[in-house]
Amino acid sequence: MTREPYGADHHTAVRRPASIKDVAAAAGVSPTTVSHVLSGNRPVNEHTAARVRSVVNRLGYVPASLARSLQAGSTSVIGLLIPDISNTFFAELAKGAEDAAHDLGYGLILCNTEFDADREDRYLGMIRSRFIDGMVYASGSPPSRRRLEALMGKFPIALADEEVEGLEGALIASADHEAGGRLVGEHLRSLGHRRALMLTGPRALKSSVARASGFVRAFGGEVVERVGDFKEGSGYRLVAKLLQDGGLDCTAVFAANDLMAFGALTALREAGLSVPEDISVVGFDDIRAASLAHPPLTTVHQPAYDVGRTATAQLLQYVTRGEVPPASRHTLPVELRVRGSTAPAAR
């Protein structure tokens, strides 16, 4: 019993697809001509072209993009490296990146790292092996800085919303964190607040530092700072701790992101304080839940979508020309969304 070269083993096996040679043979022309017919790269006699096209249809021929990419020297695919796609901020950013990529006919590989350095390395390997033409990098787990630095000059990379410490010379698109902090500061000041608690994010992140400094400067009043980790639990713990250790001597809380703000809200509620009557709370990011929460959270809207879109569009501008992008900064405007969690300072 002979074995067929392809398929027929069982109906589940994938059969060899038609190649350009098959089409050429069936149409009685050379592969060159088939290529020209399909690409329109050079004129072909209309009669021959029609015959080729009919064979293409009959055989269901679709050019192998791999071979095309190999020849062209680029894949029309880029990567998007982020820590956690289930975080709505990054999901929005991804959406913007995907849109920008799609507009220029590029594909986008989702590189979700879960903050895992090995995983990040593996994905960065895709750019070194030239499987992707570029990378939009939005992770910023500090240990990866060195590796990134080595790649930066050789491959097209754009930084989205992360100004990694010590990484100058990069193409960067990010929200105006400083301005966001400032808006909050002005808002609370105008409501008569003079003493506030600020829950910051990790000190290593420039964005985190910028939010805090913008706030402190604009607020003018007294600010107590506590360092969190951008997670709900840390907002809860920091506030609960303060409440327990002899009370929270302030009329407003500014958390450097919404998640921590929610944690703070829970802690305050549990302590019998009501928001915004007793104390005002402000977040940062404007995630979906912010407007749905009770009370709806006053927060700084971050243009996550635009950050992703801008970073990607900028990157592609250079990728399409086969260039490594030069240093440049694109700062996107931020907006204060005043909702129900802030009110005039209690007296």
Added chain:
Amino acid sequence: MTREPYGADHHTAVRRPASIKDVAAAAGVSPTTVSHVLSGNRPVNEHTAARVRSVVNRLGYVPASLARSLQAGSTSVIGLLIPDISNTFFAELAKGAEDAAHDLGYGLILCNTEFDADREDRYLGMIRSRFIDGMVYASGSPPSRRRLEALMGKFPIALADEEVEGLEGALIASADHEAGGRLVGEHLRSLGHRRALMLTGPRALKSSVARASGFVRAFGGEVVERVGDFKEGSGYRLVAKLLQDGGLDCTAVFAANDLMAFGALTALREAGLSVPEDISVVGFDDIRAASLAHPPLTTVHQPAYDVGRTATAQLLQYVTRGEVPPASRHTLPVELRVRGSTAPAAR
């Protein structure tokens, strides 16, 4: 003035990377040997191997994965087609898919369609041009059925959470929508509710129908059905309309997803009704905002992550063997999360 072949135009141009030939030449061996050294596919004299490795390092040689893929006949990349990555359900699903892909060394291309048929077509083209080895399909915009059907037998495709109407013979992973509806029915019944409003999703989606039928069967009481579109606005409008047209003659509302439930909540609140005292509300999905809302929403937790992970893992099982997956169904368990939006029926 002569033009250099690569780079040196300006420091921004990408220079030609070292190829296996360059390495071979520099090490005084054949490309074959270099390949064997790196792949370990055949033994090579340790002395020669060391020399080759040193040249590899010196030149910073990284094999071009494109060429490798072309030769191997597969790219180790699959696609994930979804309508909207910024929807937390799909973001979770994507996370599961990405994890499963990563485990087997596969990359994942994000195909976000925004429910746009053209966009979907373009992405499906990637599988026909064999740029991706398979596709996890989670969109289900009805018009694409025919196209999908044509692909199904020829390329590896898995359906995630969408049992597209009339598309049998597929590999499917989905949550147990029917059971979810049943759980809600039982819950409300046990709280003494006898008359309920059900806000369903589009009739064309099997999942939507299953949620409703499971609910109706288990609830037993009287059910008024209204068809929505899974968006917040439709939940709001449907309830507002009913309230206006002579009152809502029921003690509970079951929305086929959380977003519509939020819309319903808003409409009820605006009408002066309080939840859950006057009327209970239940959602479906358990998106992030559900637990943060006020009152926290009772809902059915859908294992989005597992759906994505299972669909992908199953698909890859066949992809790695070069087979098209056979029909099979993987139903994942669902869980009722009882929170603050449901209470015993008012009398």
Added chain:
DNA sequence: ACTGTTGTGCAAAACGTTTTGGAAACCTAG
């Protein structure tokens, strides 16, 4: 001395395209 066996490395084919320099045939104008 013959026959294997093992170790080592290379040449060439193959994967499926696109691109480029001509060749052949035909036309046109002088």
Added chain:
DNA sequence: CTAGGTTTCCAAAACGTTTTGCACAACAGT
């Protein structure tokens, strides 16, 4: 009839790997 132009198509090279068959040497066992 010839020089130059057009039209139409093809052969071959190139993209960068992996795989396979083979050659050559060295060495062992008989």
